[in-house]
Amino acid sequence: MDILDQLGAMKDGKLSRRAFNRSLFALGISTAVVPLSTRRTLAAPEDNPTYFTWGGYDIPELFVPYQEKYGELPNFSTYGATEDALTKLRSGFVAEVSHPCMSDVPVWNSTGLFQQIDTSRLSNWGDVFPDLYSYDYNMADGKPWMVPFSWGLTSMVYREDLVEWEDGESWSLQWDERYAQRLGSLASAGDVWWCAAIRAGIDYKDIGTPESFAKVAEVLRQQRPLIRMYSDDTTTLDQALTSGEIVSSLLWNSSTLYLRAAGVPVRFAKPKEGALAYVCGLMLHKDAPKLDRAYDVLDSLISQPSGEFLLNDYGYGAVNRKSFEKFTDAELDERGLGRDPVTILAANHLSSPQSMEWGAATVAELEMIKSGF
Amino acid sequence: MSGANAGTGAVISARPATAGRLSRLMFRHEVLRGYTMLAPALVIMVLAILLPFVLMIVMSFWDQVGFDFDTTPTLQNYREIAEKPIYSALLLRSLWVSGIATLATVLVCYPMAYFVAFHVHRHKMLWLIIITLPFWTSYLMRIFSWKVILGYEGVINSGLMSIGLIDAPLDFLIYSPGAVTLTLAHTWAAFALLPIYVSLEKIDRSVLEAAADLGDSPLVRFFRITLPLSMPGVIAAVFLMFIPTVGDYVTPTLVGGPDGAMIGNLLQVQFGGVNNWPMGAAIAVVMVLAIAVVGLCFLALTALFRRWAT
Amino acid sequence: MTEPSDPLISIRDVSKRFGTFKAVDGVSLDIRRGEFFSLLGASGSGKTTLLRMLAGFEAVSDGRIVIDGQAMEEVPPHFRPINMVFQNYAIFPHLNVRDNIAYGLRKFRPTPAQREAMVDEMLDLIKLPGYGNRRAHELSGGQRQRVALARALILKPKVLLLDEPLGALDKQLREQMQLELRLLQQKLGITFVLVTHDQEEALTLSDRIAVMSKGAVIQVDTPTGLYERPKNRVIAGFIGNMNFFDATPSSTGSPQVDVQGLGLVAVNGRVRARSDGATTLIAIRPEKLALHSEAPVTGGVAGVVQALQYLGGRHMVHVTLAGRDTPVAVALQGGQADVTLTPAPGQPVWISWKDDAVLVLDAD
């Protein structure tokens, strides 16, 4: 399946004559009047719950069942990093559904801001891979704190034509002097620290110890002179890969999808040391004012169509087993994924819950390292 | 009443003779009236400037414990700032980058301001509008534009490559303190230009004629009359640009690269990922102090220079 | 109707301080009903401040102002039965002439017809019918002034204040407007209070004039009174031309003083010599001096013509007297009996005066 075609179809196909006229109208009329007058009257934000998520998940494609039911979308609020999100929630911001990762659950729970999820209210719950939520820190009395929503890997996306492997795909690429100043990296500790720990040969069981901390910091300091850019915006990294400004970057598997679609010869590395695996999901606010619809948001996000969209357009792993039916093994492999999450997660390193102090310390240390100290 | 008023006198007698107590009080006290009108602005300023500043200073002596603050006063944050080299290094880099950007901007803007003040005779206002317009465009987008220009496959690199001057893209254009400087200069040019223009425009043209009459050549006249008289504008421009740019973190994030980070980035993460608000408050306090010191030094230097020049 | 002497405005010990500066210092004045009253003084003399206190734009620092029996200290301008013509007229630039004139009528809720009638009446009064739809910037200075007048007069104020209303006009227009103002005031019978620095204007227009200097009122009198009986050197010098002479009382109780250059001059006992024998000041108007080509029978003083000044319709002859540095000015009126010559510089002449021409002034 040609992704570019599909992206194009999604855009052009849906751009019917009416929509086209409407867009012309939008162009013609001052940007000031239209959104206030029409959009505001169509949607009634006060009826819908708020989904607090990373930018990029605030799109209609993930809410097909919800839209069918209510004819509207939930409200969205987005953030760039889970740390920022938690800060905002703690400062009194109430969003019914928020979107951290599995290893964040203990820390997030410690704020007392969340409630356990009654899975009997989720029609799609039966199709969710149990291995994605049955961690002891996530379950209490058979009820999860977090409903898984996506899973995936953090590894390197590299230019096939520009990188020469010496000994098979390995994390050593990101530390390879030959590519000094031609390497990129994500910027957040949640990815960088954990990947560096793999490089340093640290078992995730021991990642919280001071010795490991020092080891990882040292590995990162070694890497720092080789890195041309640290960025949280994947567009920048993707673009640098496209132009050949960098040959490899620490990235999520989603980038491969876009870049290959644009004809850039990139590949998502499967390092022999294993990649960082993560499961992210949804938590329910304890004071959720629109609880009923919030459950519909959850249900919509773990539905088959949402999972298909995630796999197809974003390249992230879905949690609903039905979502995988449409894809061939090759297509899944191209995304660095597989049909069975369990094997993939087992083959790589799944991040584990750590204390908040440790998290903050890694962020602070990484900031120093990035700045050259 | 005379005949001219006949027929309308009844209407006029309706004039009331008393005023409310409050309005009488207001009438008697002009100062009170003035403060009443200033009150909303002052209240906002106190609530949104003074109070936050005080609380920020107070918080800088606290300590973050998990999600909470330990409010026992401690100098720990300041100690850490003093001891760890990253803080002073980034602060100095910020001051340096802002300083260079300010200097460059003022140097670039002065001739333009001079041109508009002395060589534009018609449509002066139009010129000013056109010069200041870019300042009102989106901050992020202007930075983004520079990414496109300086980028690896950007305007400059592809231009140079297409004319065969270089074989491979120059990779030092972007992700460097230089890129930050250039972007800042562009972003703030209009803001720096205006005060210089205003001070040039204010110069009494007859003073220049007098200098010419007394035998000064145009160049000498510029250095003896025009430049000294426009110094207040230059100083204003320096302050208006230097101070806000020291705290910028978006520009370094987008075009600075690993070596372009500034103190603003460090400050921002304290309120985000690091989640150490008291530390962030302490950085902010130190930053304000550093800016104040640099500003005062600059003022003292210009004063010294003026005394020396006269 | 009330007695003309009944004061409409009573100003008692009024002072105005701006910080440490006293702009008006303990002024007391009565302004009578229906009178054309002027405040005359140089700029900075406090006359405008006093006017603005009457209008209510400045609060009084001390003292009281009573208008028509009502204390004004706490009455804001919009409740005062007073209207004003501003120095620059303050014609509202966003309104046309009609709306400017009708501005103050809003509170009285006139019907549109009433409003139109009143405005038309005013336009007739100021002789600008048909100018109703013009804007301020389409009017000449004189026309603006009339609109400002109409705008104030339509409210039938008890007092109309005029702050240097003619200052911005050229000489010819100014004289014409002076006449019109005077006629208008007589026609309407409203009390006018005029502030001016132009003594001629004050003399021409006013029933009474208060001369102000350094925040204080020096003298209040009719124009004739001010001219004929100025109280001190400032007033005497301010209004008309004047020859000043230093004089020394000749001896205690003597009706004569010893005047520098003039010799002994009779002052009809109007001056009491001070025991210390200090210098006193006398003054004689140039037109009260007579010029003779030959020594008169009695009381002439000899001198020499220094210069001749033609002032249009009359000559001013400057005569040097022995024992006096400053030449004495003598006005030669047309038809003056004793003038038998057109004096030429260098010619010896004699001057003489009548006893009642001699003014004895308060020492500054």
Add this chain to the structure above:
Amino acid sequence: MSGRSHSHRPNRGLQAYAALFMVFLYGPILIIPLFSFVDALYVRFPIEALTFRWYGELWRREPVIDALGNSLYVAAIVSVVSTAIGVFAAKAIARNRVPGTGAIVTFMMLPLVVPGIIFAVAILIVLNRMGVALSLYTVMAGHLVVCLPFAIWSLLPRFEGFDPSMEEASGDLGENGWWTFWRVTFPIMAPGIAASLLMTFTVSFDEFIMAFFLSGTQQTLPIFVWGQLRFPSQFPSILALSTLILAASFATVFLSLWIGRIGLPKAATGEIPK
């Protein structure tokens, strides 16, 4: 070089410099509209194909439109409130002999010369301590601080050039302060007020740092754009939107400066033509 007698002689060097300056100023700005028509997800040279589709797509993106709506909402309220407060403050500063005016003006201009991040952080701390949840209203509060100096900046010279006897005349003719304001001050000041409204609107609309720290659920457009920088598929429509906003901003500022200028010589000062 200078002086009236010389200044009419065109200086070729300076003219060339001015031209270069304008290129430096406008070159980067024009990149955005240019790439909003480029048919590629990634911004790169050389340009291969042009398209209008990002503009069409823009209209389908509800969050974009919502963010735009939020920004317009915030900017509208902030501009009205800051201008209203600015009018009174500027009037008091220009008219009333209030002690400490100089200090007050300096204080009010502070946001112009203090890094925005400091204010944002300080206000965030206060809100956090007071337990105020972040929302569009907290963004408005932050923007108010940023916009007030601009409002006063654009209003103060007009009040200083506005003949106080206009208001006195109104009081003299029987109107109290309230009516005087609406019948005289407001109409005469209207161009200045319009200029202030448009200027503060633009400042608020584009403001990033305050909004970054102080926004809650609902994002303003710059924050949204910041979040979208990482999503290649969304980026071209952000460029399209930015182009539209650029055009609107240019139109608005041009209008505000133009409005601010007209009527200044005669209408607002009430000067007698000489």
